[in-house]
Structures are given as C-alpha cells and as structure tokens.
Amino acid sequence: MEKEPTFTEFIEHICKRPLMYCLESTFNEISAFINGYSFVKKTPISGTDFHRFVCLKNSFPTNYIWSYVIKTCAKNDEEAVSLMKNTILEFCELKNRMNEDEIMQFAIDNAKTKEGEPEKVFRKFDNALLKGDKKVIQSLIVDNEKADLLWIGNYPKCVAEQLSDLSDGQSIKRIYESENGQNIKILTSGWPFPIEMILENGEWKVNADKIIELRTENNCA
Known part of the structure; x- marks a missing residue:
C-alpha cells in the first residue's frame, strides 16, 4: 500500500502541480482546495491559529481570512501561490517547536510593516x-x-x-x-x-x- 503523503508534502505537490487537484491553476482554486482539505482532515492549518498567524505576520486585523491576506499581499497569482506555500510550510515548521503563544509572538516580531x-x-x-x-x-x-x-x-x-x-x-x-x-x-x-x-x-x-x-x-x- 502506497504511503499517504504528509501535509507538507501535499502542500509542496499541489503548489507545484495544481491541475492534478484543481480545475484551474489559479490561487483562488488552489487555496479553496487546501481550505476544503483542511476542513475535512485535521491538518496543522485547521482551526483559527493559521488565520491569526498570517494576519499578524502581514499586519492585518486578525478577523481576515488567510487566503485574502496572502492574495492581497502578492502582485499576481504566481507570487500568491508561492507565498501561500512558503507561509504554510513555515507555520507547520513552527508548530513542531513552538506553542501557540510563541508562534503568534513570532508573527508579530516578524510583521511586514512599511510606513512612508x-x-x-x-x-x-x-x-x-x-x-x-x-x-x-x-x-x-x-x-x-x-x-x-x-x-x-x-x-x-x-x-x-x-x-x-x-x-x-x-x-x-x-x-x-x-x-x-x-x-x-x-x-x-x-x-x-x-x-x-x-x-x-x-x-x-x-x-x-x-x-x-x-x-x-x-x-x-
């Protein structure tokens, strides 16, 4: 029996070959598939912690949805997909060595702010x-x-x-x-x-x- 890929392997694969999972290779299609997958299966980004992490790291109010934040911060779909992949993988890595409070503090400390x-x-x-x-x-x-x-x-x-x-x-x-x-x-x-x-x-x-x-x-x- 073929071994089921880990969640991070799944993210790497869908972002690299989205048409194997989605009808279109757009950011909206891919992020919607990932959201649906995480709703059905328990993954590191299930629940609200990932939303908060993405919002805090990008200086957004925490009531925004992560997919909206990432798309808003990217210049185009290709950049949005790349940013999504890197952000999810970073969050998964942090979850392996930090508790919730430490992860949110990490996001705040690394917030992308630019005031001119x-x-x-x-x-x-x-x-x-x-x-x-x-x-x-x-x-x-x-x-x-x-x-x-x-x-x-x-x-x-x-x-x-x-x-x-x-x-x-x-x-x-x-x-x-x-x-x-x-x-x-x-x-x-x-x-x-x-x-x-x-x-x-x-x-x-x-x-x-x-x-x-x-x-x-x-x-x-």
Whole structure:
C-alpha cells in the first residue's frame, strides 16, 4: 500500500502541480482546495491559529481570512501561490517547536510593516477627520464635490482626543503599490475597506470617495 503523503508534502505537490487537484491553476482554486482539505482532515492549518498567524505576520486585523491576506499581499497569482506555500510550510515548521503563544509572538516580531509619507499623510487625515478639521481635510484629499460630509458632525473634543490616541497606535499596512509608485492602497483596522492614496503634484492625497460614500449611506439610513 502506497504511503499517504504528509501535509507538507501535499502542500509542496499541489503548489507545484495544481491541475492534478484543481480545475484551474489559479490561487483562488488552489487555496479553496487546501481550505476544503483542511476542513475535512485535521491538518496543522485547521482551526483559527493559521488565520491569526498570517494576519499578524502581514499586519492585518486578525478577523481576515488567510487566503485574502496572502492574495492581497502578492502582485499576481504566481507570487500568491508561492507565498501561500512558503507561509504554510513555515507555520507547520513552527508548530513542531513552538506553542501557540510563541508562534503568534513570532508573527508579530516578524510583521511586514512599511510606513512612508503616504501612511503619515493618512494618519494626519484620520486625526483631522475625528476633529472635523475642514482646513486640514481639504488639504489632504483628492477633490470631491461631497467633501463637506467629511467635516460635518465631528466628535466632541475630549472624545476626539481619545480616538486620536487610538488611531495613532493602530498599524497601517500597505497592500498595493502601482508600478510608477504614484498610487498605493493601505489597510488599517479603523476602516472596513482599503484606503487609496494618490500622488498629485508631488503631494500624497487621500482618495476619500469610499469614506464619503459610507457617510452618505449612514446619513440616509
């Protein structure tokens, strides 16, 4: 009887020859197959620990699904599959010599963080948003005819200061950068969607369209 491959051997094989397991060799197909396999069989990545590990190591909020995080961090499907394989194999290796707390601390210590001028501009914008500072907000956003929604209904000063402290402490993850370096997307736990930053005339601006859309929906609710 042929010996069943170990989980790490299975991961190596499916990432190398995905069409033996999936209809397509895309990241979505392969990751879905691996998720299904781990749901049926008890594997090192079954349960929630692997999700947390991937999120923490990539500076994402821990309520995200690992496959989304990995795909978001990769430039294309080929890179995503490679990153997935390496991340799973690393996690399996860590599980052999560390407990859960040690693994999560390892992920935090090795988090991929990258903060530059766009992130600093967003932090300034986020603080101005809490205070309803029209002048600062206008100077930091891409023009939008409904921009006034961003400084209407600001928090009381004491509340804004407390929220500002929380905002300053939250991590910001750069999840996309265009080839020309003039457009990036960032993710932070304070917002339910990525924020787009655009370089205009040498200055980074926040594309606040989604934030304005969210506020429009809340005002109409």
